Amino acid sequence: MEVNDVDDCVYHKFSESKFIFLVLYVDGILLASNEIGLLHETKKFLSKKFEMKDLGDASFVLGIQIHRYRSRGILGLSQKRYINKVLKSLEIKEMQKIPYASAVGSLMYARVCTRPDITFIVGVLGRYLSNPDMNHWKAVKRVIRYLQRTKDYMLTYWRSDKLEIIGYSDSDFDECLDTRRSTSEFIACHQATVQAIWLRNFIAGLRVVNGIKRPLKIYYDNRAVVLNSNNNKSSTKSRHIERKFLIVKERIQSGIISIEHIGTNSMIASAH
Incomplete structure (x- = not known):
């Protein structure tokens, strides 16, 4: 092999x-x-x-349940049992007895496997592992209550004769309540291109798909990033930001990816 x-x-x-x-x-x-x-x-x-x-036949793998709907060409991955187990161990009355890092770590596993919808909040909670306060615990409880309501959600794959990779990148301008700074923008754009190219290379390595449409299309909700990425001007001053900015531009100019603007409301609708 x-x-x-x-x-x-x-x-x-x-x-x-x-x-x-x-x-x-x-x-x-x-x-x-x-x-x-x-x-x-x-x-x-x-x-x-x-x-x-x-x-x-595989039915459970690493706590992930596999659902097959062969007649419809659908494969679903669910962590309902894992989430139920986490909820049982992180009951609200018992929260104070459980280390904050352990609670966030349990959420991280769900995020990585089948629940990308909690990626952002879990990433934020992970910044405070060394010194959380009650506000962070309250935020953890909100995520747990959300998972309780949505534990039947699953990651779904549909059979398709024409595979096309389309990505969405959600930037955040001046939204940090602590510093009023942006927590992404060009960084998010660069990371989205990295993930898209890795996914394309992985699928190509499987050798069961004839080809993937190029360039890879990424929808981005920050108009300034889209405009700057598609022209030859650079207004960034930080060296590490500028390096990522130039990498994105090179990938666009070489035809590997394309970046298009999409409104925040439209992207939320598409994500659901």
Whole structure:
């Protein structure tokens, strides 16, 4: 098997039109193939090399439940059970007994796996791990109550014959209540391009998609960033900001990505 160029935990093997993927995490393995014979052959090979147990069709992986709706071409990833477990251990009456870092860490796992909707708030809460106050605890409780209401949400993938990567980047101007400073803008724009290119390279490395439309389209809600990224002028003064600014411009000029403006309300609607 060959390893994916951008993810050392993903392996693939191709035999004419047949293919199989192996995803490895510590001592757990997921196998996915378009041909049942190749799947059994790979299982038999692995069983000879390693002591392992075949658990059949994957239903739970690392606390993530897999839902399949094959007739509709839909795959859903849910952390409802994990969230219920977190909620039970972080009940409001018990919050004072639980370290703040532990509570935020539990939220971070949900954010990384299936709940990108709590990414921003969990990132903010993570800034105060060393010295949280009651306001930060109250914010944690609000996130927990939100997860209680939305624990049935899942990350959904739809089957498509035409794959196109479209991203959304949400900047924040003068919104920090402590300093009245912006917490992103060009930084968010640069990071969005980094993630988009990684995703494109990962998908290309799978070798089961004919191609991905170029340039990669990213919608951004800050008009000034979009305008500056699409012209040859630079008004930034901080060296690390300017470096990221120039990287974004180079990616646009080389046709790797395109950045378009989108209103905040429109982006929120699209995200839901």
